[in-house]
Amino acid sequence: xxxxxxxxxxxxxxxxxxxxxxxxxxxxxxxxxxxxxxxxxxxxxxxxxxxxxxxxxxxxxxxxxxxxxxxxxxxxxxxxxxxxxxxxxxxxxxxxxxxxxxxxxxx
Amino acid sequence: xxxxxxxxxxxxxxxxxxxxxxxxxxxxxxxxxxxxxxxxxxxxxxxxxxxxxxxxxxxxxxxxxxxxxxxxxxxxxxxxxxxxxxxxxxxxxxxxxxxxxxxxxxxxxxxxxxxxxxxxxxxxxxxxxxxxxxxxxxxxxxxxxxxxxxxxxxxxxxxxxxxxxxxxxxxxxxxxxxxxxxxxxxxxxx
Numbered sequence: 001x002x003x004x005x006x007x008x009x010x011x012x013x014x015x016x017x018x019x020x021x022x023x024x025x026x027x028x029x030x031x032x033x034x035x036x037x038x039x040x041x042x043x044x045x046x047x048x049x050x051x052x053x054x055x056x057x058x059x060x061x062x063x064x065x066x067x068x069x070x071x072x073x074x075x076x077x078x079x080x081x082x083x084x085x086x087x088x089x090x091x092x093x094x095x096x097x098x099x100x101x102x103x104x105x106x107x
Numbered sequence: 108x109x110x111x112x113x114x115x116x117x118x119x120x121x122x123x124x125x126x127x128x129x130x131x132x133x134x135x136x137x138x139x140x141x142x143x144x145x146x147x148x149x150x151x152x153x154x155x156x157x158x159x160x161x162x163x164x165x166x167x168x169x170x171x172x173x174x175x176x177x178x179x180x181x182x183x184x185x186x187x188x189x190x191x192x193x194x195x196x197x198x199x200x201x202x203x204x205x206x207x208x209x210x211x212x213x214x215x216x217x218x219x220x221x222x223x224x225x226x227x228x229x230x231x232x233x234x235x236x237x238x239x240x241x242x243x244x245x246x247x248x249x250x251x252x253x254x255x256x257x258x259x260x261x262x263x264x265x266x267x268x269x270x271x272x273x274x275x276x277x278x279x280x281x282x283x284x285x286x287x288x289x290x291x292x293x294x295x296x297x
Contacts, residue, residue, distance in 0.1 A: 065229060073201070080202040080219055081120065087229050088215040102212060102231045 003029045004058045005099055006068040010038040012097040016089060018069025021050035027096055028061050031103060036096075037061075051075040059084070067099060115143040115175070116166045117200045125194035126186075138186040141198030144179030151176055208239040215239060254279050 006023035008014045017023035022044050028037040039057070043050040051072045058066060059082055066079065067087045079086055089099075120142055127133060143165070150161035162172035186193045206217050207225060211233035218225050227234050253260050254274035274281055 067230065077202045080217075083219040085219055085229055086217050089230075090213060090215075099230070105232050 001031045001065070002061060002063040003031065003065040003067065003103060004061065004063040005029060005066075005096055007038070007096050010040070012036070012100070013095050015092060016067070016069060016094050016096065016099065018092050020066070020068040020071050020075055021052075021054045022046075023054075023068065026054075026058060028058075028063065029100055029103070034104075036100070052078060055079060055082075112199045113167055113171070115146070115198065115200045116164070117142050117146045117202050118164065118205075119146070119149060120202055121145055121195050123195075125192060127192040128186075128190045131190050133192055135189060135191045137192035137194045138182050139196050140179065140182050140193050142195060142200045143175050143198040144182065145195055146200070147172060147176040148179050148183070206239045207236050209233055210235040210237065254281050 005027040006017040006020055007025040007027045008017045008023070010025050014025075017025075023041055024044060026039045026041060028039065029035075039061075041054060042057070043053045046053065051074050055075055055078045063084065065085045065087060067089060069089060069092065071079070071086055071088065076086065125137065125140075127137075146165060147161065150156050150164060151158065156164070158173055158176070159169050161176075162169040165172060165175075167175070183193070185191065206215050207228075208215050209228035209231060211228060212231040214228065214230045216229040225236065228236050254277065256277050256279040257274065259274055259276055273279070
């Protein structure tokens with residue numbers, strides 16, 4: 001299962017980005033082989049339509065969960081149609097490695 | 108110019124595109140059933156909710172809901188009798204799913220796979236979760252009082268009338284937190 005996390009930087013120590021559409025990086029984490037991939041967000045500075053464009057990018061990677069601080073109204077409805085689960089984290093002091101650790105807590 | 112249509116909430120959109128009649132050639136144009144009409148039939152005839160309750164779920168008025176439902180039944184009847192296909196398409200809707208809150212890690216998550224039961228948090232796998240609603244959040248704000256002068260916050264005590272609540276530091280009358288933005292601080296003479 002693949003999980004996308006919005007990140008402010010391209011290392012495991014960087015913090016979660018509270019915005020979805022205009023975050024700096026997307027981290028694609030694969031829970032099966034524990035691999036991470038950092039993708040710089042091309043929609044970071046776009047004026048309009050950053051959310052749907054980012055959804056397209058994330059969905060093309062085949063993720064089933066997306067973790068961010070907040071999601072816009074357009075983004076929510078597209079993800080709902082794509083059957084992708086959204087997770088909102090309010091605190092901004094969580095790093096990417098913290099979140100990956102939380103995800104691995106199961107079993 | 109007519110008033111714009113209120114946007115309808117669809118909690119459970121269909122996961123297929125439509126229906127087609129068996130045994131005849133599809134020579135007639137299909138009937139287009141809007142998502143809101145599908146949702147109206149689902150709420151009333153499948154979940155057996157009353158019009159008032161269903162209207163509240165779709166966030167429209169009761170007469171509007173009844174109109175959507177009426178139109179939906181007519182379209183379904185037309186498709187049945189004429190042997191037309193039905194396609195689900197369009198409508199002034201937005202899709203929404205329920206949100207859950209985890210008491211362990213404090214995150215919020217939704218659940219798009221509606222046929223599966225929600226048992227644990229999507230992030231930390233804790234089983235300490237509950238359904239989150241906006242009303243709950245509003246209530247929390249109402250219960251907090253804030254001093255307009257020094258900004259000190261206090262949780263409302265049920266036994267004390269709220270208009271007599273005084274700030275322990277500067278003796279100001281305290282006000283509800285949610286309405287602070289549209290009220291200027293009231294200075295009291297000491």
